[in-house]
Amino acid sequence: MSTPRGPREWDAGAYHDLATPHQAWGAAILDRLPLDGDETVLDLGCGTGRVTAQLLERLGPDARVIGVDGSARMVQDAARRLGGDPRASFVQQDLLELEIAPPADAAVSSATFHWIEDHDTLFARIRGALRPGARFVAQCGGRGNVANVVRATREVSAREPYAELFAGWPGPWNYAGPEETAERLERAGFAVERCWLEPSPQRPEPLRDFLRTVSLGSHLERLPAELHEPFVDAVAVAMEPDPVHDYVRLNIVAVAV
Numbered sequence: 001m002s003t004p005r006g007p008r009e010w011d012a013g014a015y016h017d018l019a020t021p022h023q024a025w026g027a028a029i030l031d032r033l034p035l036d037g038d039e040t041v042l043d044l045g046c047g048t049g050r051v052t053a054q055l056l057e058r059l060g061p062d063a064r065v066i067g068v069d070g071s072a073r074m075v076q077d078a079a080r081r082l083g084g085d086p087r088a089s090f091v092q093q094d095l096l097e098l099e100i101a102p103p104a105d106a107a108v109s110s111a112t113f114h115w116i117e118d119h120d121t122l123f124a125r126i127r128g129a130l131r132p133g134a135r136f137v138a139q140c141g142g143r144g145n146v147a148n149v150v151r152a153t154r155e156v157s158a159r160e161p162y163a164e165l166f167a168g169w170p171g172p173w174n175y176a177g178p179e180e181t182a183e184r185l186e187r188a189g190f191a192v193e194r195c196w197l198e199p200s201p202q203r204p205e206p207l208r209d210f211l212r213t214v215s216l217g218s219h220l221e222r223l224p225a226e227l228h229e230p231f232v233d234a235v236a237v238a239m240e241p242d243p244v245h246d247y248v249r250l251n252i253v254a255v256a257v
Contacts, residue, residue: 007069007070007071007094007095007115008070008071008115008172008217008218008221009071009072009073009221010047010071010073010074010213010217011073011213011217012047012048012071012073012074012076012077012078013077014209014213015047015048015074015213015214016047016048016050016077018204018209018210018213018214020204021200021202021204021247022047022050022110022111023050025110025111025139025200025249026050026051026054026110027054028139029051029108029109029110029137029138029139029251030051030054030055030058030108030137032137032251032253033106033108033135033137034135035058035059035106037058037059037060037062037063038059038060038062038063039059039063039064039104039105039106040063040064040065040066040104040105040106041055041059041063041064041065041066041104041105041106041107041108042065042066042068042100042104042106042107042108042126042129042130043055043065043066043067043068043107043108043109044068044095044098044107044108044109044112044126044138045068045069045070045095045109045110045111045112045113046067046068046069046074046075046078046090047069047071047074047078047110047111047112048074048077048078048081049067049077049078049079049081049082049088049090050110051108051110052065052067052078052082052088053081053082055108056082056085056087056088059087061087063087064087064088064089065087065088065089066089066090066091066100066104067082067088067089067090067091068090068091068092068093068095068098068100069090069091069092069093070092070093070094070095071092072092075090075091075092078090095112095116095122095125095126096116096118096121096122096125097125098125098126098128098129099125099128099129100129102131103128103129103130103131103134104129104130104131104134105130105131105134106130106134106135106136106137107126107129107130107134107135107136107137107138108136108137108138109138109139109140110138110139110140111139111140111141112138112140113138113140113141113174113250114140114141114142114145114173114174114175114176114250115172115173115174115218116174117174119174119176119181119184120184120187120188123184123185123187123188123190124187124188124189126188127188127189127190127256130256131256132256132257133255133256133257134255134256135253135254135255135256136190136252136253136254136255136256137252137253137254138251138252139249139250139251139252140249140250141173141175141247141248141249141250142175142176142177142178142181142197142248142249142250143175143176143177143178143197143248143250144175144197144246144248145173145175145246145247145248145249145250146215146245146246146247146248147246147248148239148242148243148244148245148246149211149215149235149239149245149246150171150173151238152235152236152238152239153171153215153216153219153235153238154171155238156231156234156235156238157219159234161227162223162227162231165222165223165227166219166222169222171218171219172218172219175248175250176250177197177250178195178196178197178250181195181250181252182195185252185254189256189257190254190255190256190257191254191255191257192252192253192254193253193254193255194251194252194253195250195251195252195253195254196250196251197248197249197250197251198248198249198251199246199247199248199249200247200248200249201244201245201246201247202244202245202247203243203244203245204245207236207239207243208232208233208236210245211232211235211236212228212232215245216231216232216235219231220232
């Protein structure tokens with residue numbers, strides 16, 4: 001068993017193939033970001049570059065997109081997919097240690113912040129990477145997110161042989177609500193235009209592949225290899241009779257002041 005610290009490492013190739021709901025969420029986020037076409041934009045938690053690619057489609061030849069992710073595999077995969085575009089660059093960096101200079105004109109993020117425990121530090125770091133007046137639009141898992149998955153995972157984690165391996169671990173998820181998120185953003189130096197929750201239920205297939213790669217990766221990092229598949233199978237069974245990923249998205253629209 002390992003007890004990883006810092007950002008989680010991902011199977012980037014499998015994630016890119018499986019995380020199809022994330023592409024639609026990314027497009028919705030960008031629809032909330034007005035652009036002139038020549039900005040420098042940060043893609044925070046860029047993953048394999050899905051949102052980065054959509055940003056590049058909306059920007060002109062003098063623009064720049066900087067993708068930042070804590071996973072080396074994600075950064076490598078994004079660079080491989082989009083490295084031929086001179087406007088795109090990628091940085092492996094923990095978002096809790098984010099440092100970008102000079103400050104950027106805007107920042108976006110999709111499906112990332114709920115993996116980060118300390119949102120106060122996160123938002124302060126993001127504010128430090130943006131110029132005054134820069135727009136910040138983001139979406140992540142919010143209060144009540146994937147309640148069916150969380151319930152099933154906690155049920156299985158409490159059983160043997162898993163209980164001892166997860167003892168004392170609060171889990172990887174930070175599903176905040178809009179009220180405390182708005183307060184944190186304001187303390188960090190943002191004017192909040194809107195912060196709200198939005199249900200987005202999904203039934204990803206194949207379910208076990210999605211659980212293994214996306215939902216339960218942080219749990220599997222804490223288990224010996226021989227328990228990975230039994231754990232995934234047990235969670236999938238515990239999600240029945242309707243194995244929905246009942247996503248609730250926390251949306252953010254704010255401006256750096």
